Amino acid sequence: MPEVIVDHALCTGCGTCADFCPVEVFEMRGNGNGRLYANPIRQENCWACDTCVGQCKRNAIQIIETGDEIAAKSQRDTATARPIPHSEKQLYASWHETLRTVLGLRWAPVAIKLIPQGDPLPDVPMPRTKLRYCQSLMMARRGKSLLMPAQCHACPDGTHILGLTEIPPKLASGELYLHFKKLASMDAARQMIAERPRLPEKSMQATLVTPLNKAVLTPDVVAVIAQPEQMMWLTMASSFYTGHRSTFQISGYNAQCVETTLIPYTRGEFNLSLGCYGCRASSDVSDDLMFMGVPIGQMPDLIRGLESLGRKAIPDSRNKVYLPPNI
Ligand code: SF4
Ligand code: SF4
Structure with missing residues (x-):
């Protein structure tokens, strides 16, 4: 599963990432000082599409891919296809x-x-x-x-x-x-x-x-x-x-x-x-x-x-x- 990291020192709470994320990873939350920031509360939904990274004007978001999901699921449980002649x-x-x-x-x-x-x-x-x-x-x-x-x-x-x-x-x-x-x-x-x-x-x-x-x-x-x-x-x-x-x-x-x-x-x-x-x-x-x-x-x-x-x-x-x- 990709890890979604938001740098709250950079985040202005504009909400762009929440608008653009196709799978609702972010929720805008207050930090107690009356300021909003992006909170990636549904990281398990993340596709690593990088849309939020590209849209955030503050470069506040990082998507870190471990490759674990791909490695785990790539254990092939089906027979290998026969190559063409x-x-x-x-x-x-x-x-x-x-x-x-x-x-x-x-x-x-x-x-x-x-x-x-x-x-x-x-x-x-x-x-x-x-x-x-x-x-x-x-x-x-x-x-x-x-x-x-x-x-x-x-x-x-x-x-x-x-x-x-x-x-x-x-x-x-x-x-x-x-x-x-x-x-x-x-x-x-x-x-x-x-x-x-x-x-x-x-x-x-x-x-x-x-x-x-x-x-x-x-x-x-x-x-x-x-x-x-x-x-x-x-x-x-x-x-x-x-x-x-x-x-x-x-x-x-x-x-x-x-x-x-x-x-x-x-x-x-x-x-x-x-x-x-x-x-x-x-x-x-x-x-x-x-x-x-x-x-x-x-x-x-x-x-x-x-x-x-x-x-x-x-x-x-x-x-x-x-x-x-x-x-
Ligand atoms: S787009 Fe960037 S600055 Fe705006 S809420 Fe998301 S992380 Fe914060
Ligand atoms: S990388 Fe794509 S799916 Fe993941 S949080 Fe950003 S916009 Fe949403």
Whole structure:
């Protein structure tokens, strides 16, 4: 269980941490001198999401993670999942190579697997401290493989959306979104919640992210983190054989859990995301990057289309063949 420490010498009793904590860890109490201060009376609820730390203007809060909870619960009581066959690994490695070389991707494409309750877990390391799902994706693009059961997840929003936990009441009501001043009213907050997909509560046991060429289970979705020009080629590759235009669901909310993962997962169609407040505030992703989630069923045609584009259209465009002469 994370330890929540408030430095009462710094705390002004403004109550911001109590407003922003999604799981009601804090209660504002008087110190007997007519002054209020934040008291973390329900530490057992803490997700280590660091929202209070980020919002406290006085830097009065520390969240100390011992890792005990993760270590205790990571005693695997289910059988280890059987790794995918070598031929399947080779296929994903070849897709990985095509994406990186044809597009010139800086970051590894990421294989995402949502592991349902009761399924065996793969033999993949868990993080030593809690992470947000978006943070785990950003680490996988740098080459890390991470298995994250519910107790490893730090974001109450993404974790319930992905079906790992129940939705905290403050999120279900929409109240928390108003504190961040990201929406105008409770009605707007409720509408935003109603329109975004989420999996049934506790239907999933864990998330797994790995670089695509290190996939150990068949991915549900492949995520690509890339610049707009590279996304343009991926979008064209997806319609190379059909000529269809693409329609995306983008909101600026819940980019990685909803837009990159759950929309492709539930609809079987790829989706583009511009990122969101949460993933940009809590990871080192640069401002020029966008995100795409491709369901595994669409990958073979997308890769074939991309290979075809890479023979002429992509090099022609990048060589600026129609640039006018200087006049
Ligand atoms: S946000 Fe900071 S200053 Fe305000 S009550 Fe909480 S700990 Fe105190
Ligand atoms: S880290 Fe998150 S869950 Fe824990 S006390 Fe702060 S806001 Fe609440």
